[in-house]
Amino acid sequence: MLSKKRLLLLSILFFISGMSGLTYQVAWQRALYSAFGSDVDSVAIIVSAFMLGLGLGALAGGKVVDKYPDKALEFFCFSEFGIGLFGLISYQLILFFGDIFIVYNLLIVAIVNFLLVLVPAVLMGATLPILITYIAQFWKNIGQTTGHLYAINTCGAAIGAALTGFILFNYFELNVVIIFAAIGNFIVSILAYLFFKKAQIEKS
Amino acid sequence: MKYFAWSISLLVGLMSLGQEMLWFRVFSFILGGQPFAFALVLVLFLLGIAYGAGRGKMMCTRYSNLFFVGGIVLTIAGFTDIMIPFIIQFTLQENSILFSFFICCILIFILATLMAILFPIVHHLGTNIANGKIGSSVSKVYFFNIIGSTLGSLLIGGVLLDYISISSMFIITGMVCVTLGSLMIIKKTAVSVTTVVILGSICIGLVDKHTNYIFANTFKNLSVNNYVENRYGVIHIVNDDKKGRKNIVLGNNVYDGIISINPDDDINDLNRLYLLAAVHPSPKKALVIGVSGGAWTRALSSFPTLQTIDAIEINKGYLDIIKQHPEVSPILNDPKINIYIDDGRRWLKRNCDKKYDLIVMNTTYHWRSGVTNLLSQEMMEIVKNSLNPNGILAFNSTRSPDTLKTAQSVFKYAYWGTLGFIYASDSMIKLDEVVAEANLNKLILDGKPLFSEESKQRESGAYKKTLITKLLNLGEVEKLYNLDRDTEIITDSNMITEYKYGLWNK
Known part of the structure; x- marks a missing residue:
């Protein structure tokens, strides 16, 4: 049985994960504008690349967690840690690729944008089905599980977007804001790992 | 049933992201392109989604006929969408731009809530818990939702807004939602489904693609000479009769010059x-x-x-x-x-x-x-x-x-x-x-x-x-x-003219 305390902890972690996710999206969008241009086509490319990455991540996350259902929390930790690691180098990476590929046509730019956000977006997309699978072991109602996690994650995302757009950009540079988001991912990853370890010990 | 749930998931994603694009443009216009417009739309949208997902979760445990419940929610969302251009037009006509802005905030939240209620419902309908493949069946519904969202941003934001005005796009997305909602409500026979799809398509086809309800009453003291709306933004050419100035260019509601080269x-x-x-x-x-x-x-x-x-x-x-x-x-x-x-x-x-x-x-x-x-x-x-x-x-x-x-x-x-x-x-x-x-x-x-x-x-x-x-x-x-601070160098990373020393922080 999933105790209320554990559900609360998992919910908080997924909330922070959502916060980091939207902080990245707002910050990366700005960095990508500087690197590749800020016209409507760039906007559409960036949003689409991000969404497509999330979708592929969701598919991959679902497949993997079905194959190894006992390792759901480990996958979640891995995903969050991976997002954080990418976050740390993302700003420099975007500028570097922008300098190289800006001279190419729209198709190449679209592919480069897609590849740039692919790794973190896939990992972000994977976290929802992974956690749903974990909690559904206890709740059995998919609608209830999805609704709960989606609401928590999205609430975090809203706070992340608000913090970034209204406060952080007033006080910190873009690259620093991205590092804050990465720290959020590391915190989530470490706490989820400790949570998982404790659950394992109790089980045995 | 799962195919129908996947389709609904895809189309709800498409409508949601499409609406987000439309709202971003409306807010950019109302706020004159202030940098927080994007974050504000995102926040309101996400808060609505979070609240809606919570409501949807409750409905999944309370109601057994989720197709019917989902259909009703989607139909209400559709009618709200159709009303949006008229509501904004009315509020701009009768009240200040600030009041209209608050009304828009509420509308974004309501619409995002209604669309998000569908999210857990379609997951519930499209996921098979019995075969032990929860992860992959959940992820498929989620995947279709995200594919829809991607298409929403590409199709509506990247293509359709070149041919259809923002006001008309709101009406059309509303009609699509009403059609989808009706499909969820009705008994699914070939005749009833075909009838609803044909009726929906006719209504969408009849919509004037270039209506201008939203921006028609924006300028109370200016007369509009010319107006261009495309996927790049909204341009007005106006006259200020009080000051005797003609051909003032407004790009997304902000002064962008005057068409004059008179050296005298x-x-x-x-x-x-x-x-x-x-x-x-x-x-x-x-x-x-x-x-x-x-x-x-x-x-x-x-x-x-x-x-x-x-x-x-x-x-x-x-x-x-x-x-x-x-x-x-x-x-x-x-x-x-x-x-x-x-x-x-x-x-x-x-x-x-x-x-x-x-x-x-x-x-x-x-x-x-x-x-x-x-x-x-x-x-x-x-x-x-x-x-x-x-x-x-x-x-x-x-x-x-x-x-x-x-x-x-x-x-x-x-x-x-x-x-x-x-x-x-x-x-x-x-x-x-x-x-x-x-x-x-x-x-x-x-x-x-x-x-x-x-x-x-x-x-x-x-x-x-x-x-x-x-x-x-x-x-x-x-x-x-006589600044009470040192001047600073603007960089891509610090964005000081937009944020730290932007319009509200001077």
């Missing part, structure tokens, strides 16, 4: 451009970043030594505006003027082999979203790379002293001219009255001298205004503005 009455201060003729001995190649209504490019074409003018504009809608105004329309057929539709900074990076004697940017307000890309130190380095040794960069600081500090960090000389127009170069810029007069006398437009003898005597004329320009250095500007 220099209402749009083209003297800031003519100063370049006064101080540069013989410019041959010029670049204009931001054509807007075309007045600056047209005025620049009067420089007799210029052989080529390249002009970059990000919104192709301005070309339609220019076509309709004979004062500026010759720039479209002038053989020495080449107009490109592109992002200015990207164009410069892609054409770094081209060198110019003059680069002119009549930049929009320094606090608007994305303007850092034109005012930052990084951009000035790019511009410097495209200038000939004696070349001059002239741009509009819109009175942000930090822009002068930034220009000074890149160029040897940077000065603050009329209305904060900045002139930067690695060669000294000096306004010698005798040389300036001689150069201004050489300006020719349509085969005639730009300045007649009478025009030269007018106090409000461009000739006199150019000659009395005072060029200030950074120290003088800091003293003039």
Whole structure:
């Protein structure tokens, strides 16, 4: 049985994960504008690349967690840690690729944008089905599980977007804001790992 | 059942992201392109989604006929969508723009909530818990939702808004939602499904694709001459009858110049451009970043030594505006003027082999979203790379002293001219009255001298205004503005003119 305390902890972690996710999206969008241009086509490319990455991540996350259902929390930790690691180098990476590929046509730019956000977006997309699978072991109602996690994650995302757009950009540079988001991912990853370890010990 | 749930998941994603794109444009317009518009739409949308997902979760445990419940929710969302343009039109007509803004905030939240209620419901309907493959069946529903969201941003934001106005797009998305909702509610027989789809398609086909309910009542004291709406934004050409000003250009609800090149009455201060003729001995190649209504490019074409003018504009809608105004329309057929539709900074990076004697940017307000890309130190380095040794960069600081500090960090000389127009170069810029007069006398437009003898005597004329320009250095500007802080260098990363020292933080 999933105790209320554990559900609360998992919910908080997924909330922070959502916060980091939207902080990245707002910050990366700005960095990508500087690197590749800020016209409507760039906007559409960036949003689409991000969404497509999330979708592929969701598919991959679902497949993997079905194959190894006992390792759901480990996958979640891995995903969050991976997002954080990418976050740390993302700003420099975007500028570097922008300098190289800006001279190419729209198709190449679209592919480069897609590849740039692919790794973190896939990992972000994977976290929802992974956690749903974990909690559904206890709740059995998919609608209830999805609704709960989606609401928590999205609430975090809203706070992340608000913090970034209204406060952080007033006080910190873009690259620093991205590092804050990465720290959020590391915190989530470490706490989820400790949570998982404790659950394992109790089980045995 | 799962295929139907996947389809609903995809279409709900498409409608949701499409609506987010539409709301972002409406908010950008209402807020005049302030940088927090995007974050605000995102926050309201996400809060609505979070609340809606929670409500959906509750419905999944309370109701057994989730198709019916989901259908009702989607139908209500659809009717709300259809009402949006009319609600905004009404509130703008009767109340202040601030009140309309609050109404829009509430509407975003309600709509996002309604759409998000569907999310857990379609997951519930499309997931098979019995076969032990929860992860992959959940992820498929989620995947279709995200594919729909991707299509929503690409289709609606990237393509359809070129052919359908924002108001009409709201009505059409509403009709799609009502049709989908009805499909969820009805008993699924071939006849009933076909009937609903045909009826829905007919209604969507009948919608006028160019309605203008949302922006029709925005300007209470101005009369609208011309209006262009496309996927790049909304442009209005208005008259201010009280002040007797005509052909004022508003790009996304913010002043973007005046279509006038009248040298006798220099209402749009083209003297800031003519100063370049006064101080540069013989410019041959010029670049204009931001054509807007075309007045600056047209005025620049009067420089007799210029052989080529390249002009970059990000919104192709301005070309339609220019076509309709004979004062500026010759720039479209002038053989020495080449107009490109592109992002200015990207164009410069892609054409770094081209060198110019003059680069002119009549930049929009320094606090608007994305303007850092034109005012930052990084951009000035790019511009410097495209200038000939004696070349001059002239741009509009819109009175942000930090822009002068930034220009000074890149160029040897940077000065603050009329209305904060900045002139930067690695060669000294000096306004010698005798040389300036001689150069201004050489300006020719349509085969005639730009300045007649009478025009030269007018106090409000461009000739006199150019000659009395005072060029200030950074120290003088800091003293003039009496800032209680040090001026700072703008970078791509700190975005200070948009945020730290933006419109609300001065």
